Amino acid sequence: xxxxxxxxxxxTALGSTGQAMAEQVVxxxxxxxxxxxxxxxxSEILIFGAVKREEPIPDGKLDVVVTVQGPSSPLTVRRKExxxxxxxxxxxxxxxxxxxxxxxxxxxxxxxxxxxxxxxRQKISIPLAIRSVGAPDTVQDAQTFSEALIRVRSxxxxxxxxxxxxxxxxxxxxxxxxxxxxxxxxGSYKTRIFLTRDGRVVDRLxxxxxxxxxxxxxxxxxxxxxxxxxxxxxSLIIAIVAGWTASTIFRYIRS
Numbered sequence: 001x002x003x004x005x006x007x008x009x010x011x012t013a014l015g016s017t018g019q020a021m022a023e024q025v026v027x028x029x030x031x032x033x034x035x036x037x038x039x040x041x042x043s044e045i046l047i048f049g050a051v052k053r054e055e056p057i058p059d060g061k062l063d064v065v066v067t068v069q070g071p072s073s074p075l076t077v078r079r080k081e082x083x084x085x086x087x088x089x090x091x092x093x094x095x096x097x098x099x100x101x102x103x104x105x106x107x108x109x110x111x112x113x114x115x116x117x118x119x120x121r122q123k124i125s126i127p128l129a130i131r132s133v134g135a136p137d138t139v140q141d142a143q144t145f146s147e148a149l150i151r152v153r154s155x156x157x158x159x160x161x162x163x164x165x166x167x168x169x170x171x172x173x174x175x176x177x178x179x180x181x182x183x184x185x186x187g188s189y190k191t192r193i194f195l196t197r198d199g200r201v202v203d204r205l206x207x208x209x210x211x212x213x214x215x216x217x218x219x220x221x222x223x224x225x226x227x228x229x230x231x232x233x234x235s236l237i238i239a240i241v242a243g244w245t246a247s248t249i250f251r252y253i254r255s
Contacts, residue, residue, distance in 0.1 A: 035212065048176075050173050061197065066105040068103045072100070074094065093142050101181075105176045130149065158181060
């Protein structure tokens with residue numbers, strides 16, 4: 001009896017694996033490295049790919065979801081109120097992890113092509129990409145703090161939801177573009193591509209985009225963090241020289 005049960009479970013597992021591998025996503029990026037230089041004003045990443053199949057196209061509508069997530073870090077969101085004629089902090093909520101940049105691109109409305117269960121499991125939508133475990137008992141509306149964070153970073157171009165921006169041809173080829181703003185945080189940007197059918201994720205692929213400062217910007221960044229004393233002295237010397245030069249030029253012009 002036990003052997004028969006194990007055989008049934010093994011066959012079921014093989015059948016599930018075969019179904020999951022019926023469609024596979026194969027993708028590429030126009031670049032996997034972004035350099036932040038003195039004249040960096042933002043960039044655009046082309047994400048493209050195809051759906052690999054060894055069987056006929058399954059039933060159900062195929063959709064594609066692409067996410068790009070920057071480095072995450074904890075932060076504190078504060079709420080201000082005007083009291084006695086001045087603005088003061090009245091409440092605050094700590095966010096355990098929030099991505100510095102997060103973009104979602106889809107072939108259709110996100111809530112239509114992805115079930116709530118899959119969204120919760122994969123952490124695809126912007127609210128679920130923000131990790132906030134708890135809030136002080138004195139704060140009754142903790143959810144509004146996460147919403148405020150999303151609203152602020154969306155206005156800065158750091159949180160993006162681009163529905164209907166992924167082009168899908170013949171249920172096989174797809175492509176989209178993700179705009180990266182100028183105020184990027186240096187680090188590794190995780191790129192995920194999901195294939196969904198009838199709201200269920202059937203396959204996913206993950207890759208990385210490296211964003212880092214280059215040239216003089218990187219030299220100053222490393223100097224400021226590893227040798228802050230030298231960085232401070234150089235900044236002071238540059239300020240003195242710039243002030244003296246400007247003063248000399250001004251006196252020369254007046255004379």
